[in-house]
Amino acid sequence: MVSTADILAAYDSQLRRLVPPAVPAGHEYQLLGQLLRVTGQRRGFIESVRDLGVEGKMLDRLIVEQRDYFAARGEAVEWKTRAHDLPTDLEVRLLAAGFVPEDRETVLVGESAPMAVESVVPNGVQLSQVSERRDLERIAAMKSAVWGADYGWVVEDLDGRLGSDPENLVVFMAEAAGVVVSAAWLEINPGTDFGGLWGGSTLAEWRGRGIYKALVATRARVAAARGVKYLQVDASAASEPILRRLGFTAITTTTPYVWTQPAGGDSGAVR
Structure with a gap:
C-alpha cells in the first residue's frame, strides 16, 4: 500500500x-531556477x-524581485505555498513583502478507480460535458452567484485552455429546468500520476442532494x-468532509499569498 508520505x-x-x-x-510559463512564473492569466502566478534552497536576505531578495516584476507589469500575483515548504519562514517573509494570505485549503488525494462509480443525481438534474463558450458563460454566472464575486474571468480561462488542449480539460455542468445549478472540471x-479536480461549485439551494458527489464520480470515471x-483537490473547509467520505486523504495544506498594487503605485515593502 502506498503511504501518504510517498504520495x-x-x-x-x-x-x-x-x-x-x-x-x-x-500565457507564458517561465522556469526560473526553483520557481515557476506564469503570466497572461487573470493574475500572475508563482x-x-x-525547498527553495535560499534563506534570510537572499530569500527576501527573491520575493521582492518577483513582486516587482509583476508590479512593473501592473498586475497582481499569487505565490502558492504549502505547509511543508522550506524554508519554514517563507510565509512570514511573503507577509513582510506585502503579500496577503487568502483562505487556506487542504490538499487531498484519492485513487481514481475506486471513485469511478455511477453518478446518481436528483430527479430533474442532468449532467453534461460542455465546451461551448455560452455554457462557460453560464457556469461563470453560477459561480458568481455562489461566491458573491465576479467570476467572469472563468470564461476566458476555460475557453483558452479548451482551445489549446481540449483533450486534457473536461468540463461538466449540472442543469435543472434550464438553470445551471453546479459545475466542475x-x-x-x-506524464504524471495525477488529475486535478477544480472549480466545484453548487448553488446553495441545491446543496446536500448529491450533485457534488456525482460530479466527482463523473470526473473519476474519465480519469x-x-x-x-x-x-488531487485543493479543498475548501466546506468540501473537505465530503471528499474525505469519498476516500480522499489529506497530504498537506496550501495557502495562496497574493500581492496587489497599492494605491499610489508603490510596492510598499522595505528592501
Whole structure:
C-alpha cells in the first residue's frame, strides 16, 4: 500500500512547477531556477519546488524581485505555498513583502478507480460535458452567484485552455429546468500520476442532494479511463468532509499569498 508520505513525494516531484503540454494563447510559463512564473492569466502566478534552497536576505531578495516584476507589469500575483515548504519562514517573509494570505485549503488525494462509480443525481438534474463558450458563460454566472464575486474571468480561462488542449480539460455542468445549478472540471496532467479536480461549485439551494458527489464520480470515471491513478483537490473547509467520505486523504495544506498594487503605485515593502 502506498503511504501518504510517498504520495506527497510524488505530488511534490510531479505537479510543482508543472508546465502544461499546450500553453493557452497569451500565457507564458517561465522556469526560473526553483520557481515557476506564469503570466497572461487573470493574475500572475508563482510556485516553487518544496525547498527553495535560499534563506534570510537572499530569500527576501527573491520575493521582492518577483513582486516587482509583476508590479512593473501592473498586475497582481499569487505565490502558492504549502505547509511543508522550506524554508519554514517563507510565509512570514511573503507577509513582510506585502503579500496577503487568502483562505487556506487542504490538499487531498484519492485513487481514481475506486471513485469511478455511477453518478446518481436528483430527479430533474442532468449532467453534461460542455465546451461551448455560452455554457462557460453560464457556469461563470453560477459561480458568481455562489461566491458573491465576479467570476467572469472563468470564461476566458476555460475557453483558452479548451482551445489549446481540449483533450486534457473536461468540463461538466449540472442543469435543472434550464438553470445551471453546479459545475466542475477535470484537468489531466500528461506524464504524471495525477488529475486535478477544480472549480466545484453548487448553488446553495441545491446543496446536500448529491450533485457534488456525482460530479466527482463523473470526473473519476474519465480519469480512470485515461489511466490517471490519483485525483488531487485543493479543498475548501466546506468540501473537505465530503471528499474525505469519498476516500480522499489529506497530504498537506496550501495557502495562496497574493500581492496587489497599492494605491499610489508603490510596492510598499522595505528592501
